[in-house]
Amino acid sequence: MNDVLARSGAAATVAADDAGAAPWLDRVAALGPVLEAAAPEADKARRLTAAAMAALHEARLFRLLLPVDAGGEEMALPAFFEVIEALARHDGSTAWCVCQGNGCAMTAAYLDAPVAEAIWGGDPAAVLAWGPGKAEAVAVEGGYRVTARSSFVSGSNHATWLAAHCGTVRDGNGEIRLGPDGEPENRTAVFPAHQAALTANWDVVGLRGTGSDSFAVDALFVPEEYTVVRATMMARRRNPSPIYGFPQMAIYAMGFAATALGIARGFMDAFLVLAQEKKPRLVSEPICDNPVVQDEVARAEARLAAARAYLVAALERGWREAEASDEVSIEGRMAIRLAGTHATHEAKAVVDTLFDTGGTSAVFAAAPFERRFRDIHTVALQIQGRKTHYRTVGAWLLGHPPDMAVI
Known part of the structure; x- marks a missing residue:
């Protein structure tokens, strides 16, 4: 069982920027038990808990895209993707808030330095x-x-x-x-x-x-x-980092898709444990020995890994463009939009399949499935997951003008 889980984990962390992401992924791994323990209370209270927020601030996870001169990390976007995905593996709401908070923190690069300092510089818990x-x-x-x-x-x-x-x-x-x-x-x-x-x-x-x-x-x-x-903030920014020349819509597209991928990966992690133990009623063998389940798990892994690889490739392309020319091309932005939408819906499909395969074990509130099931369906319904994005990209591929509002 441990070998199976180890292989799954390795498949989920094909690093886009190993050197930048690795220490931060260690921080997320250390926070994981805290975030998972706090998730049920956050679900009931409809807000992240004080304990979770304190841990996130101590780890500086709300400062990943904040400029250095405002007290931030200016993390490369491929590494940011990995951090959000890793957080979502433990709790989708946490990953969502960290992604959203970092997207908002980019505003510091477009404000005068004294104003950014007033908002973020003196308060380590500023959001x-x-x-x-x-x-x-x-x-x-x-x-x-x-x-x-x-x-x-x-x-x-x-x-x-x-x-x-x-x-x-x-x-x-x-x-x-x-x-x-x-x-x-x-x-x-x-x-x-x-x-x-x-x-x-x-x-x-x-x-x-x-x-x-x-x-x-x-x-x-x-x-x-x-x-x-908003129309001129990137051109007039005071920070030359390619982060702040990257369209915010594209950052949210890949960040919330990373949230979906992480939720699905966390679901699969839990399912692989369940499969070793669960024996359906009137069945003598655990479901891990069921050929149908084996087929479903393999197909789920392929869908999730392929969708992730597609999105990482699109993000890396856009990041290279931003580094080289201080902007992302229409082609690059469309690629992120399509890959992000695709990854979100592939992640939801994987969760749906494994939820069904988990049977009644998946429906209990105390189990590690039903919250992730609800979360992934909510991710897929927000603006970054809209299926109309397929039409947006398809229309552009067929020669229509690009819809700049969603890329």
Whole structure:
């Protein structure tokens, strides 16, 4: 049994950036028991536990994509992928929050250094969170008055700072401000979390521990220096690292796909243990001796490993482009979009197959299956897992203009 599990683990960790990822994967392995023990409580409370958050901050896992000058690690994205995947092997909600929090932390590279220092530099537990919604900013002396209603704000309960993406920005005369391309300006405004009113409405089936609640602010003053224009932030960034020239949509695409792959791998880990012991009613042999189960496990391993390899290859291609030219091509972005969507749904298919094969052993809340089953189905339904992304890529391959909003 140990040899089987060891081979499975090796197949799951084909390092994209061994030198960068290895010490961080050791940290995640050490945290694993803490995260798994905290997961049931997080599921009930609909937020990560204080113990889990303390361990994550001590390991600096919310600072992986934060610039060094703001107290972060500036981790290469192939290594980041591996860390998120490894976290998800233990708990999907934890991996999701760490991925989301790091994507938000990239904002430090687009803010002035003193502002980034004020948010992250003096607080080792600083976390920025945001979500979709409607927001408007009205220009006033020294900044903006922001009114926002945001939802799906993952990590909102442990965030120290929040942000609203203001799709409407009005000048002092009330006119909508346009960017150089003639489109309405979209400005992200960052403010202390205590200034927003949270609504606890994240009562969902899966990823319950993410605490993806909603917040509201009304005419909140945000200083100019705590805002960035999304259309120009990468071109005007002060940090030359290729991380901050990488499209955030692509980072979330690969990061949440890594979450799906990790959940599926954790499910398979647990299934391989169960298979050594489980003897279905009226059957004398454990299911590991059943030829049908053996076939299903092999096919599941092939699907999961192949989907992972495809995504890693797309990510590495995009990372090489970013390193060489400070941007990722349309081809590279489309490859990440397609590979990320594919990996998410292949991971869900693997979990579905093994859940069925696990029989009644898989349905108990105390078993290591049902939470992962719920989590993977929730991952597949969020924006990065939408099946419409297949159409987006297919249309582009057939000569239609690229949909830049989703790549």
